[in-house]
Amino acid sequence: MSILMVGSVALDDVRTPFGEVKDALGGSCSYASISASHFSDVAIVGVIGDDFPRRRLDLFRRHDIDLSGLQRIKGGRTFHWSGYYEHDMNQAHTLNTALNVFAEFRPAIPEKLRESEFVLLGNIDPDLQLEVLEQVRNPRLVLIDTMNFWISGKREQLLRVLRKSHIVLLNEAEARQLCDTVNLQVAAQRLLKLGLKRVIIKKGEHGCLMFSGDTYFAAPAFPLEMIKDPTGAGDTFAGGFIGYLASARSLNEMTFRKAVIAGTAMASFTVEEFSLKRLASLKSREIGERCDRLRNLSSFPKITIKSCQHGTH
């Protein structure tokens, strides 16, 4: 199955305690599409300026990513994010966000992509996410990502997108903010009431949680002794998750659990290097090994409790 993704393609300046890069490939669509391409066919819809180096598009082409929906604006400059991380890698500090061509971006879905069965609405303005949903015909699965900026600034529009989507991806803080509760179990139940089929709450080094109306999955994180650059981890997860789903024969609880693990494995590679460096050179064998390790490090046998000899029987 083919996946349609809408989001940003960017050039990033990133500094972490382990080094820095300038004008490196970034943006939600870049991470998510390269990640998903390891499992399925992918098409992206986004915008770049004519400052975007043409050789950077080679990476997408090498991964057979459909770029027919990627607008290139003459005289425009590409979306540029600069930021840094300190020793606590969970917290990104933004130095500057230059929207540039992204400020005027309106998603135009090429005709042949409107039949896409799998749609990833990257973290963009909820009004634009709604515009995407108006153009696609009858998607089987819509996955939406968002962020604190839209939760506080465009709450009503965001709720409208959520009501039209199947699965939402949030991190812990976003889930608490959106649902006004510290308890993630309660937050997830409130989100499911909007009509979402599933809710995925990402917890960084603590793994992630997936909720549906009648199932609950706690997924482990992949243990890493060093994280060089956490940028794009969430987008890589989203790409691996939807990529795995689009490659699966049927969608049931176990397919979704395996997709969460595939996304977790993919994200663990991204953070080992700056930008998309590690993701770009990744081999399927390595992905398989990491999924196996995630299974080994979280599995345990059935436990038999002998009838209690003491106290209340």
Add this chain to the structure above:
Amino acid sequence: MSILMVGSVALDDVRTPFGEVKDALGGSCSYASISASHFSDVAIVGVIGDDFPRRRLDLFRRHDIDLSGLQRIKGGRTFHWSGYYEHDMNQAHTLNTALNVFAEFRPAIPEKLRESEFVLLGNIDPDLQLEVLEQVRNPRLVLIDTMNFWISGKREQLLRVLRKSHIVLLNEAEARQLCDTVNLQVAAQRLLKLGLKRVIIKKGEHGCLMFSGDTYFAAPAFPLEMIKDPTGAGDTFAGGFIGYLASARSLNEMTFRKAVIAGTAMASFTVEEFSLKRLASLKSREIGERCDRLRNLSSFPKITIKSCQHGTH
């Protein structure tokens, strides 16, 4: 197998957003022993004042807990903790700690208990933990719990206890503080270098991690929509963990994993009510059901990654 536990038996005043109790049974030894008694025989060594209500000892007796090492000090007052929790239940706020008889406590292990194969050194002064280790003869497994107060105040003595123990239990913040790193993977490796066989890092609502020289286990937390009182959760975990181990025929990686899950299940009951109320009425059937649920909510099938069609092959 029989377990020897050394720690506090206390009377607690606790307030949470869901209610409050005064002079309720508390202390690390109380939670840990009742928890462990669901799996194995337990003896406790500790101290109470003569203000300690005799009927409170009935709970221990009903669970066949050996009280021969519990000193009762004439004219003394029992260790008394008062504190509260706000909406973030991960953070206990102490209002007052009255050590009372605990201030002069010196653990005296009755002769017949010195042969104990399983020893839990509850969170007490490392000097006292060392005194316990000098009295026991040849324990098969020593589990040590501690806290930030001893990590900063008695670091050298604590390191000495750790070098003589097999397994240490820490929460995230304690592991980071003791090992001077934010990365828990790195912290665990540093602790293993002291000679410990295993390191367990508790992460509250995020479950816990268990490390050995060549294995790693990420255990899920039990999902709860409401936590009434988190007091004693860590001690209950320790009790369930060592209780399960002492009841097992052999100690291998899978036994340790099952013990972590048993501890997790026990702790999830404790926090559902104030003090030991829930733990005291617990049935083995309920423990088994919760262990089964922990297995169901964290398991997933093996993942097959098809050979990647795109990019680097």
